[in-house]
Amino acid sequence: MRKYNYKYEVRNITKTKQAEIDFISLGRNKNNISAIGVIDVTEVRNYFRSHLDEYGKPYSFTGYIAYLLGQAIKEHPHINAYMKGRKKIIIFEDVDIVAIVERQFEGYERPIPTAYTIRAAQKKHWKEIHKEIRNAQTRKAKGLQYDDKKKKQARRVKMFTKMPGWLRRILLKKAMRNPHQKKQFNGTIGLTSIGMFLQEGGNPIAVTPHVVSFQVGGTDWQPRFINGELKNREFLHACFSIDHNVIDGADAARFIATFRQMFTKGHGIDLSEPCDILPNEGYVEEL
Numbered sequence: 452m453r454k455y456n457y458k459y460e461v462r463n464i465t466k467t468k469q470a471e472i473d474f475i476s477l478g479r480n481k482n483n484i485s486a487i488g489v490i491d492v493t494e495v496r497n498y499f500r501s502h503l504d505e506y507g508k509p510y511s512f513t514g515y516i517a518y519l520l521g522q523a524i525k526e527h528p529h530i531n532a533y534m535k536g537r538k539k540i541i542i543f544e545d546v547d548i549v550a551i552v553e554r555q556f557e558g559y560e561r562p563i564p565t566a567y568t569i570r571a572a573q574k575k576h577w578k579e580i581h582k583e584i585r586n587a588q589t590r591k592a593k594g595l596q597y598d599d600k601k602k603k604q605a606r607r608v609k610m611f612t613k614m615p616g617w618l619r620r621i622l623l624k625k626a627m628r629n630p631h632q633k634k635q636f637n638g639t640i641g642l643t644s645i646g647m648f649l650q651e652g653g654n655p656i657a658v659t660p661h662v663v664s665f666q667v668g669g670t671d672w673q674p675r676f677i678n679g680e681l682k683n684r685e686f687l688h689a690c691f692s693i694d695h696n697v698i699d700g701a702d703a704a705r706f707i708a709t710f711r712q713m714f715t716k717g718h719g720i721d722l723s724e725p726c727d728i729l730p731n732e733g734y735v736e737e738l
Contacts, residue, residue, distance in 0.1 A: 465563060470612050473619050482695045486707055487654050489686040491715045492670065494722060496685050501726040504581065513550055513644045513667075514581035518719060520640055520665060521546045521572030523710040530663055530706050531639050532697055533630035540697060541630040545571040549638035549661070552588050562588075568638045577719050627660065641692075643667065652688040662694040687714075 499510055524531050524546045532542045548569045553562035567587045569580055611619060626632045641664030643657055652671035657664060668688030675684045693703045713719075 469616065470619070473616070473623055481660070483692050484695050484700065484703070485656055486691040486693065486703065487656070487689075488711075489652070489673075489688055490711050491675070491684050492687045493685045494717045495714065495720065496670065498717060498720055498722060498724075501728055502724060503727040504578070504585075507727075508585070510578070511581045511584045513552075513642065514584045515577045515719075516644070516665065516667060517548045517550060517569050517572050517580050517584075517642055518575065518577035519710060519713050520548055520642065521575070522718060523706060523713055524640070525573045526709050527702065527706040529702065530698060532662060533633055533639070534697055535630050536628075543634060543639055546573045546640060547634060547638035548572045548640045548642050550584070550642045551644070552584055554588055554590070572640075633660075637661070639663075641665065652686070654688045654690050656690050657692060659692055661692075662697045664692040666690045666692065 495515070499512055499515070502510065504510055528544070529542055531544075531546050532540050535541050549566050550569060551564050552567045554565050554567075555562050567584070569575070569583060572580065575583075611622070614622070626636065637660060639661070641657070641659045641661035643655065643664070644667040652669050654668045655666040657666050666689060668690065670685050670687050672683050672685050674681055676682075677684070691703070691707055698706075
């Protein structure tokens with residue numbers, strides 16, 4: 452490599468990152484529509500600031516969002532689908548949500564963002580999903596596979612990441628034509644919370660191979676009239692990316708309205724629970 456008269460560092464792109472790039476590239480040819488807006492999350496955020504899990508740690512906000520997605524799709528099951536060819540759509544019962552979590556890999560100094568699939572999210576309570584995500588974040592790993600019991604699949608994934616990029620992309624395109632294989636390897640719903648690192652409002656828009664993907668932005672405070680009284684409310688900036696080939700605009704709007712209403716009301720949360728900590732007292736943001 453040519454030498455230059457200034458300091459710089461060269462790092463290899465991890466195999467997991469290379470595989471992630473291949474998956475994302477599959478979303479470029481979709482007819483996506485983006486629904487950008489804000490959601491009143493005042494009650495939910497206040498709960499998460501003042502309550503801790505059984506180990507005294509903050510709850511995963513990403514886990515709660517995954518729970519809400521599963522519950523909203525239970526009411527609109529046709530959203531949870533992939534196309535098969537040009538004339539058929541396969542609708543799945545289980546909502547498999549792919550979220551990005553930071554995980555510690557052997558040989559790396561810092562955690563690596565990796566995709567983790569929350570299987571059958573519609574059947575799980577949000578605290579159960581929270582534990583699942585925390586377990587995935589804290590478990591050290593040598594490869595992409597989280598479940599040690601599925602060693603056969605782990606070997607296949609490892610073999611896949613070692614292939615040349617052009618061969619990986621050919622195999623991916625072929626495999627993703629089968630909606631059942633697509634569900635197995637890529638889940639059915641995408642969720643990314645990169646925008647939650649923002650200290651103010653902002654809307655991320657992602658390219659994704661999923662039919663439905665939810666991108667979480669930052670939050671900010673805005674005045675709103677509630678029952679004739681002006682109040683300061685916290686709003687989450689967010690974006691839904693939806694494949695128009697599979698889901699009509701009216702169906703998408705009804706699904707988003709259900710999700711938004713659940714979020715605003717704190718669906719699944721007992722808001723009367725005693726606080727573990729006072730709001731803003733030692734609170735650390737946890738995704």
